[in-house]
Amino acid sequence: MNFPLGHISSLCKYTGISFTAGAITHGFFSGERSFWTAAFGIAIYLVGGTLEKISNPDKDHSWTDVLAIGIVASIGLGFFTGGLQHFPDSPARSSWVVPVGFAMSLLAMYLMEGKGKVKVRSVLIYGVISLALVIAASLYSLSYFNEHGGDGHSHDHGAPAQVAAPSMKEVRIEVDDTMRFSPATWEAQAGEPIRIILVNKGKVDHELVIGTEKEIIAHAKEMANPSTKGHHHTNEVSAKPGQVAELVWTFKKPGQYAMACFEPGHYEAGMKGIINVVPKKH
Missing domain, CATH: 2.60.40.420 (Cupredoxins -  blue copper proteins)
Structure with missing residues (x-):
């Protein structure tokens, strides 16, 4: 393994997720700049995945895994982490963004790491139960913040x-x-x-x-x-x-x-x- 290249690939992947999460939480569906921010985040994530494959050629990931599935993974992780971060001040959006992100990350994880290695039945059981819990928690949080209000990032002046x-x-x-x-x-x-x-x-x-x-x-x-x-x-x-x-x-x-x-x-x-x-x- 090429360690320096592996480190750079990790930085790129997490930076890409951060940009995608930022675009989601700060108005991905309401502004052109946020759309390009998300696109940039996905691109950086794919660069990280490419560098990871080059730095560790023995790892059993095809270029399809790195590129196509990488897009699903970066968007899913961006949705999930961004939705969690801003649940208090955008509960209506986060209540569906978080479950969708969770489902996308689960699918990407299975296709990239679990396909052919774990039983589909066990993945389905885990996926149904865990997604149901995430949806239930999201709906509860939506109800809670609608009733009590979020933090709103208010200022003290x-x-x-x-x-x-x-x-x-x-x-x-x-x-x-x-x-x-x-x-x-x-x-x-x-x-x-x-x-x-x-x-x-x-x-x-x-x-x-x-x-x-x-x-x-x-x-x-x-x-x-x-x-x-x-x-x-x-x-x-x-x-x-x-x-x-x-x-x-x-x-x-x-x-x-x-x-x-x-x-x-x-x-x-x-x-x-x-x-x-x-x-x-x-």
Whole structure:
């Protein structure tokens, strides 16, 4: 065995799974960038499988195993690990992504390692029982998180309000494809719930994410990573073209906060703004 080449192959395979899992958990079904992230992850996984075969030629894996079955394995492992990681903040999607990923990984494992070596009957018994347990656990988790809510990756500078009162202050923010918020600067009081109304007059998706300047900058760097997409935070509201969306928010402390849109390329194009939060008036 060629040890250095074997190590590199392992790095490639696990990196590929990580990219695929990232694409799944951050919006594989909602953005072109995530599609290409998944494709890149699968490709890297296949490179790892190819290097593994070259480094260990005595291992009984055909090129069909490495390439065709490798695709099933990388997607299945990406589905399973990604779905588990983000079950709290995307339970509806994870409830079926996890079982599908488990089934795909099981199939790939049998075709690559078990075919002709273990009895089909024993694999079927194990597969039916284990998949049933995974499905049951996923459905229970879906019910639990729908009832209690997930972690939502919330931030400590504010909190979403559950009910919008008729007398609540409203801030209407319009967006279009000029990549600007209108207004780009507005004021709020600490401790006062605000109904933020996002009106999308453009032809592409837009969003509004609230945070401190430090958080927004850090989030911009995070979103620049190809494996990151499709966040669903409690401090974020998004609207499809021609639609209106709302977020009820309460800032806990006075200070200057920021807002931004992290759809691909929007923040870089200048889609950002300032929120001045003043002390609550008594």
